Amino acid sequence: MAGGTRVLTVELGERSYPIYIGSGLIEETGKKFAEHGFPVKSPILLITDSAVEGLYAERVEISLRALGYTVSRAVVPSGESSKSLEMLDVLVEQALKAGLDRKSTVIALGGGVVGDLAGFVAASYMRGVRFVQIPTTILAHDSSVGGKVAVNHRLAKNIIGAFHQPEFVLYDLNTLASLPAREVKAGLSEVIKHGLIWNEDFVAWCDENAEKLLGLEPDALGYALYEGCKVKSTVVSRDERENDLRAILNLGHTIGHALEAVAGYGQLLHGEAIAIGMVGAARLAAKFGYSADIAETTERIFRKFGLPVRIPDDCATDEIMGAMLHDKKFAEGKMVFVVPTSIGSVEIRNDVPSAWVTEIVDGLREGKSQS
Amino acid sequence: MAGGTRVLTVELGERSYPIYIGSGLIEETGKKFAEHGFPVKSPILLITDSAVEGLYAERVEISLRALGYTVSRAVVPSGESSKSLEMLDVLVEQALKAGLDRKSTVIALGGGVVGDLAGFVAASYMRGVRFVQIPTTILAHDSSVGGKVAVNHRLAKNIIGAFHQPEFVLYDLNTLASLPAREVKAGLSEVIKHGLIWNEDFVAWCDENAEKLLGLEPDALGYALYEGCKVKSTVVSRDERENDLRAILNLGHTIGHALEAVAGYGQLLHGEAIAIGMVGAARLAAKFGYSADIAETTERIFRKFGLPVRIPDDCATDEIMGAMLHDKKFAEGKMVFVVPTSIGSVEIRNDVPSAWVTEIVDGLREGKSQS
Ligand SMILES: NC(=O)c1ccc[n+]([C@@H]2O[C@H](COP(=O)([O-])OP(=O)(O)OC[C@H]3O[C@@H](n4cnc5c(N)ncnc54)[C@H](O)[C@@H]3O)[C@@H](O)[C@H]2O)c1
Ligand SMILES: NC(=O)c1ccc[n+]([C@@H]2O[C@H](COP(=O)([O-])OP(=O)(O)OC[C@H]3O[C@@H](n4cnc5c(N)ncnc54)[C@H](O)[C@@H]3O)[C@@H](O)[C@H]2O)c1
Ligand SMILES: [Zn+2]
Ligand SMILES: [Zn+2]
Numbered sequence: 001m002a003g004g005t006r007v008l009t010v011e012l013g014e015r016s017y018p019i020y021i022g023s024g025l026i027e028e029t030g031k032k033f034a035e036h037g038f039p040v041k042s043p044i045l046l047i048t049d050s051a052v053e054g055l056y057a058e059r060v061e062i063s064l065r066a067l068g069y070t071v072s073r074a075v076v077p078s079g080e081s082s083k084s085l086e087m088l089d090v091l092v093e094q095a096l097k098a099g100l101d102r103k104s105t106v107i108a109l110g111g112g113v114v115g116d117l118a119g120f121v122a123a124s125y126m127r128g129v130r131f132v133q134i135p136t137t138i139l140a141h142d143s144s145v146g147g148k149v150a151v152n153h154r155l156a157k158n159i160i161g162a163f164h165q166p167e168f169v170l171y172d173l174n175t176l177a178s179l180p181a182r183e184v185k186a187g188l189s190e191v192i193k194h195g196l197i198w199n200e201d202f203v204a205w206c207d208e209n210a211e212k213l214l215g216l217e218p219d220a221l222g223y224a225l226y227e228g229c230k231v232k233s234t235v236v237s238r239d240e241r242e243n244d245l246r247a248i249l250n251l252g253h254t255i256g257h258a259l260e261a262v263a264g265y266g267q268l269l270h271g272e273a274i275a276i277g278m279v280g281a282a283r284l285a286a287k288f289g290y291s292a293d294i295a296e297t298t299e300r301i302f303r304k305f306g307l308p309v310r311i312p313d314d315c316a317t318d319e320i321m322g323a324m325l326h327d328k329k330f331a332e333g334k335m336v337f338v339v340p341t342s343i344g345s346v347e348i349r350n351d352v353p354s355a356w357v358t359e360i361v362d363g364l365r366e367g368k369s370q371s
Numbered sequence: 372m373a374g375g376t377r378v379l380t381v382e383l384g385e386r387s388y389p390i391y392i393g394s395g396l397i398e399e400t401g402k403k404f405a406e407h408g409f410p411v412k413s414p415i416l417l418i419t420d421s422a423v424e425g426l427y428a429e430r431v432e433i434s435l436r437a438l439g440y441t442v443s444r445a446v447v448p449s450g451e452s453s454k455s456l457e458m459l460d461v462l463v464e465q466a467l468k469a470g471l472d473r474k475s476t477v478i479a480l481g482g483g484v485v486g487d488l489a490g491f492v493a494a495s496y497m498r499g500v501r502f503v504q505i506p507t508t509i510l511a512h513d514s515s516v517g518g519k520v521a522v523n524h525r526l527a528k529n530i531i532g533a534f535h536q537p538e539f540v541l542y543d544l545n546t547l548a549s550l551p552a553r554e555v556k557a558g559l560s561e562v563i564k565h566g567l568i569w570n571e572d573f574v575a576w577c578d579e580n581a582e583k584l585l586g587l588e589p590d591a592l593g594y595a596l597y598e599g600c601k602v603k604s605t606v607v608s609r610d611e612r613e614n615d616l617r618a619i620l621n622l623g624h625t626i627g628h629a630l631e632a633v634a635g636y637g638q639l640l641h642g643e644a645i646a647i648g649m650v651g652a653a654r655l656a657a658k659f660g661y662s663a664d665i666a667e668t669t670e671r672i673f674r675k676f677g678l679p680v681r682i683p684d685d686c687a688t689d690e691i692m693g694a695m696l697h698d699k700k701f702a703e704g705k706m707v708f709v710v711p712t713s714i715g716s717v718e719i720r721n722d723v724p725s726a727w728v729t730e731i732v733d734g735l736r737e738g739k740s741q742s
Contacts, residue, residue: 082725085456089524096526124495127519127532150498153460155467160459160534161498 030067111137117151123164138187186271200344252277258323401438482508490520495537509558557642571715623649629694
């Protein structure tokens with residue numbers, strides 16, 4: 001846990017790649033391109049969003065140009081609605097005009113939205129070019145492992161995409177300083193999730209270091225992102241294509257996704273919704289006879305991180321249940337859930353009575369004004 | 372060369388797949404789905420075009436339903452312009468409404484256009500579902516090997532795509548009976564190309580059996596498609612991702628693509644344009660000191676198949692040269708070409724003086740009314 005840059009290798013055979021985590025890394029983008037043997041001749045497309053561009057794009061470009069690389073900039077509006085086929089069309093046009101060839105690289109500079117979108121550009125332009133991620137949100141530690149890239153369709157999120165692994169990920173802790181506090185907390189929710197599914201010690205460490213993490217203390221933050229990425233990486237390495245094990249990463253997401261949909265996208269941040277969802281999943285654990293301490297600890301930690309642990313009053317239970325039904329997790333009155341068995345381990349249950357879920361959703365309210 | 376169904380395995384490690392070639396195979400679609408262990412529960416989307424739908428879609432569907440499968444039909448307008456992101460959007464909507472899940476299959480019933488488009492739907496829907504090709508043109512023997520799928524951007528053809536191998540290919544010779552004669556000849560042009568780059572005996576066989584092939588005599592046609600697919604398969608197995616060897620498949624395509632662009636897409640069919648291009652490449656061979664017989668044989672065979680071997684008068688040489696320049700095959704006055712060294716073998720030359728190419732393009736005219 002000393003200072004300096006941490007390096008995590010995501011093990012995926014010949015598609016393995018390193019994640020560099022440290023302070024001041026974007027200034028070394030050019031150097032990293034050279035180290036990884038990227039050809040100077042092939043132009044680079046830097047994709048970023050309107051909130052991130054003014055803060056960091058130029059520094060990345062200067063660093064690349066200093067090493068002789070040619071780089072063009074493409075800026076999309078900040079927000080989920082940029083993950084669309086229309087934007088893919090626009091970005092492919094910019095890639096063509098910038099002269100990108102089959103040895104070129106697409107860089108994603110931004111949060112998960114830019115990562116998913118730019119990653120799908122990289123996956124499909126000329127049937128696949130190099131991809132490099134420079135995440136600028138905490139939540140994007142999640143999207144920087146696993147190679148899932150996608151855009152949305154108006155009828156479904158992330159429905160058009162690919163598996164396309166990056167060549168490397170450059171996680172510059174300095175870029176996180178400009179993140180709104182609410183985004184910091186929401187991002188830490190997924191970090192803690194990685195602890196809850198796999199690593200009890202890391203959960204305890206997060207618990208003890210909440211203040212440092214919320215204050216973006218570099219060494220603590222670097223360690224937390226490293227450990228979070230490591231859990232995801234371990235899971236993904238064993239199951240790249242989401243056949244089985246990878247499903248445990250969805251802890252808190254069954255209720256969480258339903259809450260996001262019912263609250264209206266953008267009302268609850270993803271990390272906030274899944275914090276509530278993880279408390280719900282922990283209460284399910286008690287129904288299956290696991291210790292009630294799991295739910296208590298889960299709730300206490302999320303409160304400590306300033307995350308919501310109760311369902312907003314304006315989300316009716318029947319709407320939430322309806323959204324889960326839509327999510328196809330039902331099978332004959334039974335639902336599929338990731339359920340904790342202790343802090344740091346989970347199991348997948350396909351025998352969760354939907355009545356239990358209704359009860360838990362109802363119980364997760366402070367006020368009782370609705371349903 | 373006896374009757375019955377031929378089976379060719381495209382060897383690509385764990386992505387290997389069989390191509391079934393024979394008469395009456397679409398009636399066995401359901402049986403083949405069952406043999407390959409496709410789950411009955413997951414709905415199928417059959418994608419076809421407006422010219423093919425009325426002829427064959429129902430037979431495929433009946434055969435699937437007889438084995439208990441659920442299948443929905445999506446029809447796109449016949450023609451290259453259906454290979455678009457807009458059509459991808461529409462087809463994803465249909466896939467969602469038909470309830471396709473991650474174990475579902477997308478079927479392409481049609482020529483190369485439907486194959487490329489439906490293949491990209493299969494590659495990107497939920498980040499990849501099963502894909503089955505039922506080619507109904509001769510040219511599609513080419514697209515049924517190699518896994519290249521794509522849509523066009525208004526600025527570039529095939530620029531947005533993926534490598535996505537089918538689970539199997541069902542080549543029903545009966546469906547070729549309804550193909551317009553001009554499409555038959557254009558398709559055979561690519562079949563002969565596969566001979567010219569790899570297999571002298573097969574070229575001689577095509578030469579001897581021209582009449583049977585043009586008459587769609589099933590056993591001859593089945594053999595020709597088998598051999599054509601086999602050459603492409605051999606090349607692709609050694610170089611799945613087009614690093615090197617795969618480039619030899621572009622024999623005739625440097626001049627051919629330029630002709631298609633200059634004549635206006637649709638004026639010259641692809642197979643026609645590359646027939647002219649292959650005669651040009653064979654004349655280049657003589658410039659490099661290879662036998663002049665190569666050009667004579669090449670030209671004679673294409674004439675025998677009723678294919679054009681001369682550049683249309685209304686395509687000006689400077690426009691053709693300009694289109695090749697645009698194609699980025701130039702490097703400092705030198706161009707890259709696939710050049711025959713004998714009938715049945717080729718080499719890649721990156722030292723072709725552009726002056727030679729101008730001379731050859733000029734020489735490939737009957738009339739001299741245009742420069
Ligand atoms: N591919 C995966 O495996 C995966 C995993 C999890 C989430 N996701 C996707 O990630 C997306 C959510 O990611 P996100 O939370 O990073 O959202 P985001 O990219 O929208 O970023 C959140 C907000 O913060 C702004 N921002 C980003 N970096 C900033 C910085 N350093 N300073 C100031 N503002 C900054 C953005 O402009 C945006 O307004 C979703 O689309 C989700 O589907 C993908
Ligand atoms: N993926 C690859 O490796 C690869 C290789 C070669 C070509 N292609 C692509 O293939 C496309 C060209 O393929 P194509 O020549 O088959 O074109 P196509 O699919 O447009 O078919 C040609 C015409 O014949 C009609 N048709 C198809 N089958 C018929 C039948 N049995 N009876 C009557 N009419 C029928 C079609 O409606 C169309 O009008 C191009 O888009 C090209 O880029 C891809
Ligand atoms: Zn999540
Ligand atoms: Zn071709």
